[in-house]
Amino acid sequence: MSGKESESLESLLERGLQDLELDEAKRIIYGRSWTKIKHSCDVDKIAADLSIDVQGYTVGARIEQTRSPRIVRIGAIQNAIVRKTTDGVDDQRNALHDRVGKIIKAAADLGVNVICMQEAWTMPFAFCTREKLPWTEFAESAENGPTTRFLQKLALKHNMVIVSPILERDDVTGTIWNTAVIIDNHGAVLGKHRKNHIPRVGDFNESTYYYEGNTGHPVFQTEFGRIAVNICYGRHHPLNWLMFGLNGAEIVFNPSATVSGLSEHLWGVEARNAAIANHYFTCAINRVGAESFPNEFTSGDGKPAHKDFGWFYGSSYVTAPDGCRTPGLSRVKDGLLVAELDLNMCQQVQDTWGFKMTQRLPLYANKLKEASQLNYKPQRIGRNQTNDRETTDE
Numbered sequence: 001m002s003g004k005e006s007e008s009l010e011s012l013l014e015r016g017l018q019d020l021e022l023d024e025a026k027r028i029i030y031g032r033s034w035t036k037i038k039h040s041c042d043v044d045k046i047a048a049d050l051s052i053d054v055q056g057y058t059v060g061a062r063i064e065q066t067r068s069p070r071i072v073r074i075g076a077i078q079n080a081i082v083r084k085t086t087d088g089v090d091d092q093r094n095a096l097h098d099r100v101g102k103i104i105k106a107a108a109d110l111g112v113n114v115i116c117m118q119e120a121w122t123m124p125f126a127f128c129t130r131e132k133l134p135w136t137e138f139a140e141s142a143e144n145g146p147t148t149r150f151l152q153k154l155a156l157k158h159n160m161v162i163v164s165p166i167l168e169r170d171d172v173t174g175t176i177w178n179t180a181v182i183i184d185n186h187g188a189v190l191g192k193h194r195k196n197h198i199p200r201v202g203d204f205n206e207s208t209y210y211y212e213g214n215t216g217h218p219v220f221q222t223e224f225g226r227i228a229v230n231i232c233y234g235r236h237h238p239l240n241w242l243m244f245g246l247n248g249a250e251i252v253f254n255p256s257a258t259v260s261g262l263s264e265h266l267w268g269v270e271a272r273n274a275a276i277a278n279h280y281f282t283c284a285i286n287r288v289g290a291e292s293f294p295n296e297f298t299s300g301d302g303k304p305a306h307k308d309f310g311w312f313y314g315s316s317y318v319t320a321p322d323g324c325r326t327p328g329l330s331r332v333k334d335g336l337l338v339a340e341l342d343l344n345m346c347q348q349v350q351d352t353w354g355f356k357m358t359q360r361l362p363l364y365a366n367k368l369k370e371a372s373q374l375n376y377k378p379q380r381i382g383r384n385q386t387n388d389r390e391t392t393d394e
């Protein structure tokens with residue numbers, strides 16, 4: 001590799017494998033393959049005009065006798081920041097509104113019913129700096145801020161549900177939260193969800209800005225299915241995914257911001273496993289590109305002072321309840337992923353595998369209550385492993 005970021009896992013596979021071998025490799029990695037959507041409009045022109053990676057896939061469920069298919073098209077937008085981090089806050093946010101607004105329009109042309117952007121899509125992921133200004137000025141009201149106002153018009157115009165992960169400034173307390181705002185297809189703010197699990201890893205110094213969320217695990221009932229949002233670091237917590245499932249989610253969006261060298265080998269595992277374990281669709285979305293900040297920072301992890309976060313590797317993808325996933329979007333380009341799915345698959349897979357029947361919630365509820373007590377005694381059997389070696393002065 002010439003030191004340049006590789007385009008995608010798929011492009012690497014396609015360079016090394018041909019035809020049947022390539023199909024077999026993808027079958028082993030991704031499971032039953034999704035079929036490319038045959039769009040009526042000129043997708044290549046959309047991709048060229050916007051300079052984005054546009055991919056569209058469809059997966060069907062079995063036809064039932066007593067229920068019609070519940071076909072929904074979901075969209076994921078991944079994008080780099082548009083302006084420099086040293087530009088004005090309003091200029092940076094407006095440039096992102098303009099860029100993402102064009103991609104939302106393209107998604108509408110491609111028939112998307114529900115769309116989700118990446119985590120904190122209206123700003124650079126500046127939480128690495130631990131600086132309060134100007135970054136906290138990106139925080140805005142979930143219900144009445146400029147971003148929600150901007151998207152409400154688009155949601156109504158395109159008859160589209162929009163999931164907008166932003167930095168929220170609580171209207172009453174003035175506190176800041178990492179929040180996903182859900183706007184329904186009539187332009188109304190349906191509600192919001194605040195990020196449940198806040199990282200303290202690498203340069204992800206988010207706990208400097210906001211606390212763990214206090215909105216629980218809401219599932220939003222929309223005309224295009226029951227949706228929920230698991231924001232980034234929450235993807236590492238299976239109980240977080242579980243609760244959205246217990247609340248009846250059919251699609252869980254995972255808007256994220258994460259970098260190569262930290263999480264890329266986990267990226268294809270966690271949202272995919274959540275879909276399998278909870279019998280719902282997941283949509284993992286990651287931003288792309290590198291973001292450099294004016295002042296050097298360190299994060300107490302031994303790395304020398306630096307001004308950037310590393311490479312946000314995109315690679316957004318969708319997984320069906322049966323564990324079959326789409327290829328990922330580009331690692332290096334802005335992108336729009338369209339996935340057409342039949343929500344009936346959730347119940348069909350649940351009936352086939354039965355995890356909601358076999359998951360033994362009362363057992364684990366009791367065990368978790370015990371394990372969360374300060375005086376918890378781990379259930380261990382057998383001899384203690386003696387780790388202490390004889391030390392000899394040589």
Ligand SMILES: NC(=O)NCCC(=O)O
Nearest residue numbers: 199204232233257258263
């Ligand atoms: N935004 C965020 O929570 N990132 C934490 C790092 C990771 O989860 O990969």
